[in-house]
Amino acid sequence: MVQEEDAGKGGDAGRGDSKARKCPICGKPATPRHRPFCSARCADVDLHRWLGGVYAIPAEDSDEAPPLAGEPRK
Template sequence: MSCPICSKDPEPRYRPFCSKRCADVDLGRWMQGKYAIATEERPVVDGASDEFDDAARKFH
């Protein structure tokens, strides 16, 4: 398996990455929301619940 960021051979200390830099790049991507897992659920915005959304639709 190669480093998922730069494709170099992994360094045991930073496995699966080749360096601290590549590990930090990956962490930064996670923190910025660049990785996502597909789901069928709708995201909750500003803490709104589905009940609130349903009630709001009745008035539109």
């Protein structure tokens, strides 16, 4: 009987996810197959944004170039 009770949980038992997560692209409920997205389309949209440079981590440019391997530091 224990197997029947656990059968519909999809392997998420014990995670504590009481709410369904939403797709970060369109806001629809995420599906287990494309998690955290709702579909392959939304996953592809996200990948395109990463590859196109829409998502970027800001960085500061330094005035000096880093030393090359084998060069002493100043």
